[in-house]
Structure formats: C-alpha cells, structure tokens
Amino acid sequence: MVKNGDTTLFVKEGYREIVLNLPSSFESFHPKHKDDTQVKFGRGSCLTVPVTQNSAERLVIRNYRHGGLFGRLFGGVFSNINRPMNEICINEIALQKGVPSAEVIAVTRRRLWGLFYRASLVSKEITGAVDVVQFLKESPLRVIQKSKKPVISALAKLIRNMHDAGIYHADLHLKNILLKKDSTGGFAAYVIDLDKSVVSDKLDIHLRIKNLSRLDRYLEKLRWLSGKATSHEDDREESWSQKIATISRTDRIRFFKEYMLQDTAIDKNWKHCLRRYHTHHTLHKCWWRLFGLSGNFVK
Helix, strand or coil: CEEECCEEEEECCCCHHHHHCCCHHHCCCCCCCCCCCEEEEECEEEEEEECCCCCCCEEEEEECCCCHHHHHHHCCCECCCCHHHHHHHHHHHHHHCCCCECCEEEEEEEEEECCEEEEEEEEECCCCCEEHHHHHHHCCHHHHHHHHHHHHHHHHHHHHHHHHCCEECCCCCHHHEEEEECCCCCEEEEECCCCCCEECCCCCHHHHHHHHHHHHHHHHHHHHHHHHCHHHCCCCCCCHHHHHHCCCHHHHHHHHHHHHHCCCCCCCCCHHHHHHHCCCCHHHHHHHHHCCCCHHHHC
C-alpha cells in the first residue's frame, strides 16, 4: 500500500516501481502524445501502456465507472470503499483456481469528500484479445458464421469453469468476456471486470441459471437495439443487425447444453433447466425503451 495525499495505491509485489512510473495521466486519461500509449473505448475509456520502454507486454489502465442509469447519474464517483479491493482479491482467486482472466496488479483510490472516491485499475493486457461485442462488430459475416461453434464452446467452457470455482459474476455480459483466436482456428476466452462478483464454496443451480440469464438478456438487448439501428444501416453490405441475427435460438441452446454437460454434467436432464434459462425479457425491453437506449450501447 502506497499513500500520497488523498490517493491510496494497492499494488502487487514486484510491480510497485512499474506502477509508480505510469503516466501522470493515470486518473484523467489524457495521454501525453506518445507512440507507445493507446486509448481504447468501452464503458468510459482506458489506456494501454508498455510495462517498460519497448516492452511487448502491456498494461491496461481504466477508471471505475457505473453502468446504466447509475452511470448517467454518478459517472465514476463511488461510496462503497471495498469495491476496488474486491476486484483484485477475486481476480487472485480466479487465477489460482484456473479461471482465465487478465491479471490485476494494482488499484488506486482517490478520495473526493467524505466516503466518496474515484478509483482506477491496472491489469495486464491479454495481447490479441478482443471482447465478444468487438469481435462481432469487426469480423466479416462469413467469419462469424464459421466461428460460431468454436466461440460457443470457448464461452461455455469459461463460464462453467468460473461457476465451478464458486464465482458469481454480478455483471456478466459479452463486453466482459474476451476472445483470442489461436493458431488452430479455435478460441480461448477470458472473463474480466470481477469487481462486483461474489465467491462461495459452491454455486448452486439457481445462481448459475440467474447468471446465465443475465448473459442471455444482454444478447437480447443487442438484438433489440440492432433492430432500432437498421434504418441507417440498410445500405451497408454487412450491417450490425445482420451479424446479430446470425446468433440463432439453436446457437443459444447449443451454448446452454455445452455448459450443462461440460466435463461432469451438472444435470443430465438439462432440458428442464432450459425453460428457466430462456426468458422473453419483456419487462427489460420496457425499461430500455423508457430510458431511451440507442445504438451507442454497443460502441
């Protein structure tokens, strides 16, 4: 732990000097125009910088930020003092139990007033990996169609592995899962953003289904929003809506079956669990419409 005025830094052994030498833009994300500093966009922005000068290994620096309605109201201001530490602890548990993730090496917490603070996180970049939404947006339609089965297998294996380790991901969606293609045409998958996750000795079937339903709901949100974006994409050869439409109900069932029967089957009669997994998301569609969600959601 390193303290400097209102800022407290928690850093893993062996990385103290590296983290302390990061750009002074650590909090504000306004990089000093350097060739080795890159800005990436997701929920807010993040920086990637080399671990050392001319190093191939890179670090990702991102600010914590609320999602959804809370993000619009509070941005990156938090009051739950344990949230940044929760992520670095659960990340360690995940890695120790063999759940693929980006290794978190530091978190920083800058006090604003009273219990309120802003926080940032530093993790190792998984070279060549992109989140699932980015993969869908940037890949040609033929690549998506060809890759569906290996991607589904990678996702099912990752999430089953995470649940078997007792980890419930409180914000499980496709932008929090990274894909990396290997030389054989297969895919490795990694889970990130574990800050609101919970660890237990054993995750029961109800929590597993609840987590999977959240992931399914996110996919349904993408499908719903892609339908709203078709009017200005009609002239494009391969629109976002066309790409989302390639993910069929059969694909979603295949994912669920692979998850349920991976290695040791959770329940051989997996079809009765499927009824709880698939929902119509009617109430959530009303919520999305009420708050005027637009195609910016997937950017």
